[in-house]
């Protein structure tokens with residue numbers, strides 16, 4: 001995590017005055033429970049120590065001026081608080097948060113100078129956009145005194161992304177970014193929105209980045225959602241994860257489209273795996289947790305078809321390495337990262353072995369986050 005001193009110093013550099021408020025929001029890995037936060041399922045994300053920092057000072061006029069250290073070439077982007085128009089650049093994300101707040105009646109009284117910097121890679125499936133939305137919304141809440149809870153902040157981020165950015169994501173990423181606690185994973189029931197924190201003991205979470213982002217990721221994501229909705233219609237439920245595996249097996253023949261049936265099979269069985277994985281974690285059965293991670297990867301590859309060669313290589317190679325309990329792709333898929341649950345004493349060797357294996361296959365040394 002970048003220090004507060006770094007962030008306030010950088011703010012002064014760019015805006016030539018001091019910031020008044022700032023917030024950090026973390027990125028996440030999802031340990032298990034993939035592509036079911038929009039199917040009413042359980043998910044089990046874990047916040048990273050890297051994320052997005054936001055610093056703000058209020059202005060005397062109605063201008064929003066935004067600068068991101070991660071997009072220096074974009075320069076300072078300027079928007080009019082009374083007529084927010086998207087500019088097709090990174091700043092549309094925070095601006096869509098302002099639009100959502102305004103629609104809900106939370107109207108910033110003045111313009112602001114806004115500085116963003118992230119130590120989280122963009123487009124790596126670690127929720128950099130959710131972290132940006134949450135860090136910015138929390139900063140605005142503080143500076144303008146909006147009476148919003150952390151959960152409401154999460155929903156504002158999701159709304160902004162769904163309605164203004166056009167990604168039909170679920171609630172997982174914004175929820176964990178807004179609600180995370182250190183060293184504890186968040187077990188979230190996305191249907192009832194109840195949740196609990198589960199400590200991660202005696203295991204290290206190692207994230208390995210393929211460095212790849214396939215172009216079809218966003219459109220394929222929305223297609224998967226539609227396939228799940230069509231399976232729901234065929235089977236007569238409002239959410240796939242309301243079914244147990246047994247109930248699903250008894251009714252799956254009602255889904256006549258073979259592709260939609262496979263998608264639904266993944267969702268129902270993945271939800272069941274999350275519940276079993278959470279029990280295993282609570283009982284300290286890391287071997288069992290790891291097996292469920294491996295099964296999750298296979299299901300995302302075969303049934304949900306959101307993996308890719310690079311992710312399969314990293315996950316399947318890691319699964320055979322000593323000291324690795326389990327490995328799988330994490331996030332939306334089609335590139336991005338794998339998450340690996342590793343015995344603490346084996347981490348050093350695992351990191352150098354997996355980096356070497358990926359490098360000899362692709363010529364690129366993958367980034368690793370511990």
Ligand code: GLA
Nearest residue numbers: 034035169170171172331332
């Ligand atoms: C993306 C979305 C999440 C979730 C995951 C897949 O990260 O933003 O809502 O659907 O993909 O589990």
